[in-house]
Amino acid sequence: xxxxxxxxxxxxxxxxxxxxxxxxxxxxxxxxxxxxxxxxxxxxxxxxxxxxxxxxxxxxxxxxxxxxxxxxxxxxxxxxxxxxxxxxxxxxxxxxxxxxxxxxxxxxxxxxxxxxxxxxxxxxxxxxxxxxxxxxxxxxxxxxxxxxxxxxxxxxxxxxxxxxxxxxxxxxxxxxxxxxxxxxxxxxxxxxxxxxxxxxxxxxxxxxxxxxxxxxxxxxxxxxxxxxxxxxxxxxxxxxxxxxxxxxxxxxxxxxxxxxxxxxxxxxxxxxxxxxxxxxxxxxxxxxxxxxxxxxxxxxxxxxxxxxxxxxxxxxxxxxxxxxxxxxxxxxxxxxxxxxxxxxxxxxxxxxxxxxxxxxxxxxxxxxxxxxxxxxxxxxxxxxxxxxxxxxxxxxxxxxxxxxxxxxxxxxxxxxxxxxxxxxxxxxxxxxxxxxxxxxxxxxxxxxxxxxxxxxxxxxxxxxxxxxxxxxxxxxxxxxxxxxxxxxxxxxxxxxxxxxxxxxxxxxxxxxxxxxxxxxxxxxxxxxxxxxxxxxxxxxxxxxxxxxxxxxxxxxxxxxxxxxxxxxxxxxxxxxxxxxxxxxxxxxxxxxxxxxxxxxxxxxxxxxxxxxxxxxxxxxxxxxxxxxxxxxxxxxxxxxxxxxxxxxxxxxxxxxxxxxxxxxxxxxxxxxxxxxxxxxxxxxxxxxxxxxxxxxxxxxxxxxxxxxxxxxxxxxxxxxxxxxxxxx
Ligand code: ADP
Ligand code: MG
Numbered sequence: 001x002x003x004x005x006x007x008x009x010x011x012x013x014x015x016x017x018x019x020x021x022x023x024x025x026x027x028x029x030x031x032x033x034x035x036x037x038x039x040x041x042x043x044x045x046x047x048x049x050x051x052x053x054x055x056x057x058x059x060x061x062x063x064x065x066x067x068x069x070x071x072x073x074x075x076x077x078x079x080x081x082x083x084x085x086x087x088x089x090x091x092x093x094x095x096x097x098x099x100x101x102x103x104x105x106x107x108x109x110x111x112x113x114x115x116x117x118x119x120x121x122x123x124x125x126x127x128x129x130x131x132x133x134x135x136x137x138x139x140x141x142x143x144x145x146x147x148x149x150x151x152x153x154x155x156x157x158x159x160x161x162x163x164x165x166x167x168x169x170x171x172x173x174x175x176x177x178x179x180x181x182x183x184x185x186x187x188x189x190x191x192x193x194x195x196x197x198x199x200x201x202x203x204x205x206x207x208x209x210x211x212x213x214x215x216x217x218x219x220x221x222x223x224x225x226x227x228x229x230x231x232x233x234x235x236x237x238x239x240x241x242x243x244x245x246x247x248x249x250x251x252x253x254x255x256x257x258x259x260x261x262x263x264x265x266x267x268x269x270x271x272x273x274x275x276x277x278x279x280x281x282x283x284x285x286x287x288x289x290x291x292x293x294x295x296x297x298x299x300x301x302x303x304x305x306x307x308x309x310x311x312x313x314x315x316x317x318x319x320x321x322x323x324x325x326x327x328x329x330x331x332x333x334x335x336x337x338x339x340x341x342x343x344x345x346x347x348x349x350x351x352x353x354x355x356x357x358x359x360x361x362x363x364x365x366x367x368x369x370x371x372x373x374x375x376x377x378x379x380x381x382x383x384x385x386x387x388x389x390x391x392x393x394x395x396x397x398x399x400x401x402x403x404x405x406x407x408x409x410x411x412x413x414x415x416x417x418x419x420x421x422x423x424x425x426x427x428x429x430x431x432x433x434x435x436x437x438x439x440x441x442x443x444x445x446x447x448x449x450x451x452x453x454x455x456x457x458x459x460x461x462x463x464x465x466x467x468x469x470x471x472x473x474x475x476x477x478x479x480x481x482x483x484x485x486x487x488x489x490x491x492x493x494x495x496x497x498x499x500x501x502x503x504x505x506x507x508x509x510x511x512x513x514x515x516x517x518x519x520x521x522x523x524x525x526x527x528x529x530x531x532x533x534x535x536x537x538x539x540x541x542x543x544x545x546x547x548x549x550x551x552x553x554x555x556x557x558x559x560x561x562x563x564x565x566x567x568x569x570x571x572x573x574x575x576x577x578x579x580x581x582x583x584x585x586x587x588x589x590x591x592x593x594x595x596x597x598x599x600x601x602x603x604x605x606x607x608x609x610x611x612x613x614x615x616x617x618x619x620x621x622x623x624x625x626x627x628x629x630x631x632x633x634x635x636x637x638x639x640x641x642x643x644x645x646x647x648x649x650x651x652x653x654x655x656x657x658x659x660x661x662x663x664x665x666x667x668x669x670x671x672x673x674x675x676x677x678x679x680x681x682x683x684x685x686x687x688x689x690x691x692x693x694x695x696x697x698x699x700x701x702x703x704x705x706x707x708x709x710x711x712x713x714x715x716x717x718x719x720x721x722x723x724x725x726x727x728x
Contacts, residue, residue: 001425010281023721031067031078035087035109035201039331039379040165041154047161048085052077061321063203063383065208066092068321086154086167109150110202113194116147120191123184128635140183144174148190162286164338166193166374170700173370177696180360184609185696189371193696196464196704200380204712207387207718208320214394215313217288218304222253225297235304246285246296254287263294270309270636271651272397286636308636310458312650315401315642316394320387324403326671327382341373341686348690365692371699372685377706381674388717389667395718397650398660399635405646408629409664414608415562415657416601416623417575419569421616422633422654423583424544426459428526430467443473445538449530452500453475456483458619460528461500463542485619486570486593488528498537500530503572504591510534524578526571545679549655550583556658560665564608568597568623597623612647614657631657667717674710681706 004008036042042062049058055071066091071080075091082089088108123139148171155171158164170193177186223230225243235253238244243259246252252265264276267289276292279285286297287307304310345366352362386403393400400406417423438447450468453461454475468475478491488501499505503521506513506529516539520527525541547553557565567588569576576590589600601623604611613620614629616634624630624645632638632645634652642648649656681702688694 003176006216016542018149028057029069029714031089032092032111033065033067033082033087033089035064035150035154036060036062038062038166038197039334039383040158040163041087041167043086044154044158044161044163045082045085045089045167047163048157049078049080052081054595056151059321061383062380063208063387064317064321065204066317066321067094068727083727085157085161086150089156100185104359108241109194110198112146113191113198116143116191116194119143120187122477123187127184132646137183140187141178144178144183144187146188147187147194148174151190151193164342165375169338169342169370169374173367173696173700176363176367176370180363182364182696188697189700191563191617192700192704196700196707200707200711203708203715204384204387207384207715212313214288215310216270217251218307218309219251219253238300238304240300240303242300243550244300246291246298248291248295250291252285252287252289252291252298254298254300254304255302255309256285256300258283258285259297259299261294263296263297264292266290266292267636267651268397270312270397271653272395272656273651308642311495311639311642312394312399316390317400319400319402319405322386322402322404324382324386324671326675327386327403330378330382330503330675334379337375337682338373341369345369345373346685347515354571359492364696365694368694368696368699369686369689371696371703372682372689372694374703375678375682376703377710378675378678378682380707381678381710382671384714385667385671385674385717388664388714392718393660393663396656397653398656398658398663399642399645399648399650400664401646401648405629406664406667408610409612409647409661410668411610412612412629412661414564414566414604414611415557416568416604416611416613416627418596418613418620418623419567419571419579420459420544422614423546423550423567423579423585425547426616428460428463428542430463430540430546431525431543432520434514434520434539435537436514436516436539437535437537440537442538443471445530446471446540447473447475448493448498449500449528449540451478451493452530453489454478455481455491456489458483458489459544460526460542463491464528464540484617496532498530498532500528502526502528502570504593505529506531506536510536514539521572521574524575526575544579546579546582547652547654549653553653553655553658554584556655557661560658560662562658562661563606564604566600566604568592568600568613570594570597570619594619594622598626601626612657612661614649615659663717670713670717674713677709680708688700 033045036045039062042060046058046060049055049067052073054073057069057070119139120143123136123143126139127136151167152171155167158168168352170189174186174190208622220235221377222235222238223232223245230245238254257279258279260281262280265279265285266276268274269288272287286309288309340678348367349362353359389406390400392723420426433445435442435445446468450465453464455478476493478493481491483489488505490499503517509531514536514616517527520539520541524541528540530537554565565585567580567585567592570592571590573590576588592600597620601611601613605628610628612629612631613623614631614633617622629646631647631649632641633649635641635645635648636650647660685694685699685702
């Protein structure tokens with residue numbers, strides 16, 4: 001196994017990775033779709049685009065107000081098709097395009113809504129002033145016309161695609177009201193509907209655009225070094241390998257490695273971590289993060305469009321657009337509910353009149369039922385919660401991959417944690433060398449060992465190499481390097497076939513295990529042996545300390561209701577015991593190979609339901625994939641970890657997991673409340689309609705009120721809650 005450090009090994013890539021890769025493929029384009037106010041609208045828009053020749057995939061997400069498109073079709077045709085469906089589309093090439101534009105300036109619908117409100121008020125005033133019925137009617141009608149034309153247009157388009165969406169229902173109700181001379185009520189219906197949906201869009205935009213706003217953090221221009229002289233250029237024109245300058249107090253424009261200069265960098269934009277990180281030459285810096293004090297020269301490692309920030313933003317948008325499992329049920333319900341109530345409305349008039357009732361009375365009651373037939377607040381209950389929760393989590397440096405992950409996370413009662421790099425800092429330090437072969441001294445043994453480990457990505461290997469470097473030792477280039485995950489490595493150095501590995505390898509290779517092993521192990525040290533054939537040349541004792549927040553993170557997990565926390569490690573029992581003791585963990589399994597970790601996770605899952613497995617990626621890929629929720633720590637440096645994990649903790653902070661779990665529980669709670677409240681209100685309205693107790697104005701006010709309520713309720717998830725750091 002080789003590859004850059006910190007990357008997950010390419011073992012069994014999770015399906016998410018493939019799906020995301022597909023979605024991130026170069027020919028997938030994205031458009032912002034404005035003016036949608038219901039999930040059914042999203043379907044109408046999607047059908048309209050999908051019907052275009054050349055379109056392979058068209059997905060419209062109501063939650064993120066966006067369209068994702070694969071196919072050969074030009075922008076003009078797409079925007080026209082969306083326009084015919086009653087909405088406005090504009091391409092988003094990068095996240096920067098169109099961001100920051102206030103919605104009321106870009107949305108024509110808001111303007112017509114305001115005008116219709118003014119006209120409605122005018123109509124009421126005119127009416128009260130005692131103007132003639134004809135004049136009053138005219139003003140009401142003009143209010144309806146102004147507020148209602150976008151609704152009517154969208155309704156026509158929906159009808160063309162045979163969908164009975166809320167625009168159709170409202171347009172029919174208003175038209176019916178005019179038909180029986182109830183102008184004022186017809187106007188109220190359309191205007192309230194327009195106001196409600198506009199407000200809702202306004203509220204939702206906060207969640208939808210949270211990532212766009214993040215993207216604006218990365219400067220558009222950057223000072224690059226050309227022949228030692230600084231020159232300011234647009235970030236799009238900067239290639240990999242270009243050197244650029246970062247001044248104190250400036251945001252970093254591109255991902256890169258520091259060449260000169262030391263500084264501290266506030267990486268909150270990506271990791272949600274408020275304490276600035278110390279950076280020195282050789283460290284990675286990320287676009288959009290804030291350089292606090294020092295000046296630096298940085299070599300770009302990625303072009304602007306590939307930066308970690310834009311990848312994160314893209315993944316967040318995809319997650320926001322994803323459908324939560326409970327949403328499928330609601331959509332199914334809505335698909336049955338709406339036609340059913342529509343039918344009931346028609347039947348009510350027919351039956352009412354046949355039973356000797358008055359046509360106008362029963363027709364009016366049916367109109368009220370039409371409005372009640374709109375599942376407005378119900379269908380947005382779940383997606384608005386997902387949008388807000390995913391956006392709110394991202395602000396705290398937690399990338400949750402969508403509604404499914406949120407719902408799974410909310411059910412987690414058991415967590416498995418990897419030891420090295422997750423509970424511990426992952427930066428072990430060499431503390432002791434026991435030479436077993438009299439022909440070697442400590443320094444020689446270390447030089448050979450570090451050469452054997454030079455190509456390994458394991459933290460233990462890194463520690464040995466670092467120790468050799470710090471003693472000024474020269475390493476030899478290993479040949480025929482082979483790594484076996486969870487065991488150790490083999491390499492040929494100067495013609496000698498050598499191996500390095502833990503106790504497992506040691507007992508496999510030699511019959512007489514040196515006494516030094518248990519001496520080191522009893523001291524809580526991780527032991528790595530260097531050997532040739534069946535001879536042990538030296539033993540190395542390394543110490544890895546728990547992360548400062550590990551114990552608090554374990555307590556926090558218990559506090560959010562995680563009953564079982566199990567540490568899984570490939571390390572030896574005494575070391576496992578020592579680390580468990582220092583982090584407050586009571587369950588641990590030691591001496592596990594990667595397959596052993598996978599089995600342990602599966603076993604936990606059988607006993608305790610969905611398990612969240614936290615790992616740093618090295619050697620843990622199979623277990624992370626097997627767990628219902630694979631949680632990657634310190635994902636900021638690793639694209640593979642970002643892509644394949646279900647939850648990625650951007651920073652190196654284990655304590656964020658408890659925050660993620662409590663956020664997901666709150667999210668599911670809010671979803672439930674929203675769904676139940678919507679159903680209750682609908683139920684009451686349906687029950688009251690046949691008795692004439694439901695006026696059009698009450699019906700529409702209940703509808704819009706509930707829609708706004710569920711939206712605002714969900715938006716609370718965007719706020720950084722107690723326990724999490726206040727970012728704004
Ligand atoms: P953990 O569960 O603590 O993250 P790993 O599964 O990564 O541990 O590794 C388990 C054990 O395998 C280590 O404690 C070590 O003994 C051995 N090992 C793995 N890789 C190497 C390596 N490159 N060099 C030496 N020993 C290794
Ligand atoms: Mg590990």
